[in-house]
Amino acid sequence: MLAEFDLIRRYLMSPQEAQAANGVALGNGDDATLLMPRAGQQLVVSVDTSVVDVHFPHDAPGFAIGHRALAVALSDLAAMGAASRWCLMALTLDQRAFVDKKVAEQWVSDYARGFHTLCQQHATTLVGGDVTSGALTISVTVMGEVPTGIAMTRSGAQVGDVIAVTGTLGGGAGGLALWQKGERDITHPLLQRYLLPEPRLAAGVALRSIATAAMDISDGLLADLAHLRAASHVGATLEPEALPLAEGLEQLLGQSDARKAALSGGDDYELLVTLAPEDVACAQARLADLGITLTVIGRCNEALGVTGVSSADYAGWQHFSGDTP
Ligand SMILES: [Mg+2]
Structure with a gap:
């Protein structure tokens, strides 16, 4: 079987030169890593754990598992308006699942390719890792920077702000449904x-001086909007017909279930933001330059709870993952 240190060195660490170029004062080889945050920046840190058959299917391609484990962690940096710089990975690998060493090495190689490709796309350096044995689990800690005092939070939404989302919704839930139907x-x-969500880091940076509040959508729009409403002490009116549905979602599920997936499905990793109405055009223009859409889906108000959607719009959506593996 594979020796831990061989695995880490051969597949899981960023090259020394990449580390040195990105503020790593002391990289792998010691007991811990020394990092050099830039002056005037706050360090933004988050951790996400992905467990086989809870957060991703066991038969997903290795490179998709690597990509996704990092993407969901980076999405939290995006939500804060941070630029990503470093990450740590703890990989728990079921070595007994592999018939022979070659198969194991191929899987780790594919997994590392997915992880490192996304690292490179977002100027993120893997600065430390730990490998252990057990059910396949990936825990990724991401570290980014944001100029002091301008990080986006969930608590700044004001009555009268519009509510908007980047990209499209329902694709995570639709994709899972499709995977479970056997599409490969x-x-x-x-x-x-x-399987290959794109964290909205560039959008987060572009919006951080405009948005009044922000978070990423990981558990479903309504569930995540509830967190934002609670933190900001506002209510919300949504326009279900305005929801930007993921490509192919209506064809797969029909209009009613597609809308339910957009409201209640999870795993979309888009940004949910609130903005003063007069700032919407500017925000949309900034994101258009990045090739990302920003769609107004509602407005903050003084009422408690959410209006504009009835239980018929979202009730009965079958969750496939999360707490019910
Ligand atoms: Mg989040």
């Missing part, structure tokens, strides 16, 4: 959305 062509737009 991961170029399908819905499987791309589910």
